[in-house]
Amino acid sequence: MSKNQVSSNELNNNPDVVLIGGGIMSATLGVMLKRLKPELTIQIIESLPSVALESSHAWNNAGTGHAALCELNYTPQHADGSVTIDKAVAINEHFEQSKQFWAYLVEQGVIESPEDFIRKVPHMSFVRGEDGVDFLSSRFEAMKGHHFFADMDYSENVDEIGEWAPLLSQGREAAEKIATTRVEGGTDIDFGSLTQILITHLKSLDGVSLATETSVRDIDRVPSGGWKVRVRRDGELGSEKIHAKFVFIGAGGGSLKLLQKSGIREGKGFGGFPVSGQFLVCQDEEIIEKHAAKVYGKAAVGAPPMSVPHLDTRVIDGKKSLLFGPFAGFSPKFLKRGSIFDLIASVKPDNLGPMLAVGRDNMSLTEYLYQEVVNTHTDRVDVLREFFPDAEEGDWKLVTAGQRVQIIKKDPEVGGKLQFGTEVVSAEDGSIAALLGASPGASTSVAIILEVLERCFGDEMKTGASTVKEMVSSYGDVLANDADRYASERARADKALKII
Numbered sequence: 001m002s003k004n005q006v007s008s009n010e011l012n013n014n015p016d017v018v019l020i021g022g023g024i025m026s027a028t029l030g031v032m033l034k035r036l037k038p039e040l041t042i043q044i045i046e047s048l049p050s051v052a053l054e055s056s057h058a059w060n061n062a063g064t065g066h067a068a069l070c071e072l073n074y075t076p077q078h079a080d081g082s083v084t085i086d087k088a089v090a091i092n093e094h095f096e097q098s099k100q101f102w103a104y105l106v107e108q109g110v111i112e113s114p115e116d117f118i119r120k121v122p123h124m125s126f127v128r129g130e131d132g133v134d135f136l137s138s139r140f141e142a143m144k145g146h147h148f149f150a151d152m153d154y155s156e157n158v159d160e161i162g163e164w165a166p167l168l169s170q171g172r173e174a175a176e177k178i179a180t181t182r183v184e185g186g187t188d189i190d191f192g193s194l195t196q197i198l199i200t201h202l203k204s205l206d207g208v209s210l211a212t213e214t215s216v217r218d219i220d221r222v223p224s225g226g227w228k229v230r231v232r233r234d235g236e237l238g239s240e241k242i243h244a245k246f247v248f249i250g251a252g253g254g255s256l257k258l259l260q261k262s263g264i265r266e267g268k269g270f271g272g273f274p275v276s277g278q279f280l281v282c283q284d285e286e287i288i289e290k291h292a293a294k295v296y297g298k299a300a301v302g303a304p305p306m307s308v309p310h311l312d313t314r315v316i317d318g319k320k321s322l323l324f325g326p327f328a329g330f331s332p333k334f335l336k337r338g339s340i341f342d343l344i345a346s347v348k349p350d351n352l353g354p355m356l357a358v359g360r361d362n363m364s365l366t367e368y369l370y371q372e373v374v375n376t377h378t379d380r381v382d383v384l385r386e387f388f389p390d391a392e393e394g395d396w397k398l399v400t401a402g403q404r405v406q407i408i409k410k411d412p413e414v415g416g417k418l419q420f421g422t423e424v425v426s427a428e429d430g431s432i433a434a435l436l437g438a439s440p441g442a443s444t445s446v447a448i449i450l451e452v453l454e455r456c457f458g459d460e461m462k463t464g465a466s467t468v469k470e471m472v473s474s475y476g477d478v479l480a481n482d483a484d485r486y487a488s489e490r491a492r493a494d495k496a497l498k499i500i
């Protein structure tokens, strides 16, 4: 557990806004709302003893600043061999918005030391074999002309690759065909630390209260306006009621259940499928020191896109470590500290059809998860050896990361579909919004929260348009279409975040 626990037991029963969950999403929304409308009163409710202990905690996610510099699943290849980069461009644009917001918070003195949460770490893609090399070179050709990816280098030369990432070449057969791309300006991010910084700041503002060890049990619409949120504090038998004009369900894996409890029409038909993640963590300081990159490979057949294997430098609480994974697994829990009944309890008459359709149509995912669950330590280290041929079993130990609840959504043609992105679900009147899914995740938290604000705080976004532009300077513009503007925005953000 991190050294800086952020906890409190203040409960305001009549705030303007309730933020359910003390993760990066609620933290980002809270800070933006207070900047847009300082007089708002906000109650944050977190069921665990501190904020940022679930998916946003550094050890529960991979800490990659997803800018689509290395993740091969954002650039699909078509039957004719061509590679599409649209999704990669969109993710990079969103990540730049996140960086702009964090840079603004540094400039405003909210974040004192950006190195407490963000560091520059090169992002690399790595492939093996003829097909892999063909794909990566086509991908490089498709990307290098776009100003977002102009810094990308490509190599099939083992010696050069060994200079970029020694562990990849060490012990590798000379005849093996491999290729990598490399972008020096990638990032490693401790989203737990960032969440703590943001919520500590929020707590210091007038009108903001945080109640940890307090769980939201129910949410009901109040006919005269707003929402009644029923909460229970740990160790107490009875519950308390909070009345709020606006509710944000930012409960991570717990969001689906609360969305269902709210009963809003827009939430009908959604289901969830949990995929757990595990990482191998290196125990040997000498090996850790030899690697300084996030190296992403290709997903196995049937693997969900977020289970792409990667060999990753991390810096958590100032200490460098080396992770490999994630290995997917199955657990019926929707939160790492959830209940084994989460999955079954989430099945309702309105999502049964979509859930069954997804079960029927995703046999390769089921097979993949089964294989992952039965894998032994030796099997996992064998996968690691594809990246780091000299890996020794004894140098690595398995740790369990967070749960990701993939969205199951109604589909008019096939009944139901599994979706790997993030979805904002909001009531028509904008009085409640929930966030489902977890990909690309915390890296794009700013774009996701801007969507929540557009849908639910349209008036405030209009009257506070200049504040929005101060917070996210490229908001409303498209950096993907303007290379000069991108260069200047990026230079400003990178300087403030000390990741030049």
Ligand SMILES: Cc1cc2nc3c(=O)[nH]c(=O)nc-3n(C[C@H](O)[C@H](O)[C@H](O)COP(=O)(O)OP(=O)(O)OC[C@H]3O[C@@H](n4cnc5c(N)ncnc54)[C@H](O)[C@@H]3O)c2cc1C
Binding pocket: 020, 021, 022, 023, 024, 025, 026, 045, 046, 047, 048, 051, 052, 053, 054, 055, 056, 057, 060, 061, 062, 063, 064, 065, 066, 191, 214, 215, 216, 217, 250, 251, 252, 253, 254, 255, 258, 276, 277, 278, 326, 335, 401, 402, 403, 404, 435, 437, 438, 439, 440, 441, 442, 443, 444
């Ligand atoms: C294995 C893994 C790897 C990942 N890697 C990356 C990555 O490399 N880069 C990236 O950008 N993203 C990554 N992600 C995704 C990222 O971690 C999430 O998108 C992000 O942390 C979600 O933040 P959140 O605030 O929505 O949820 P959380 O951080 O989970 O916060 C939700 C909070 O709500 C609380 N809560 C739940 N129910 C209730 C209730 N009833 N009452 C009160 N409180 C409640 C929980 O305790 C929790 O603290 C990864 C996720 C996983 C699991």
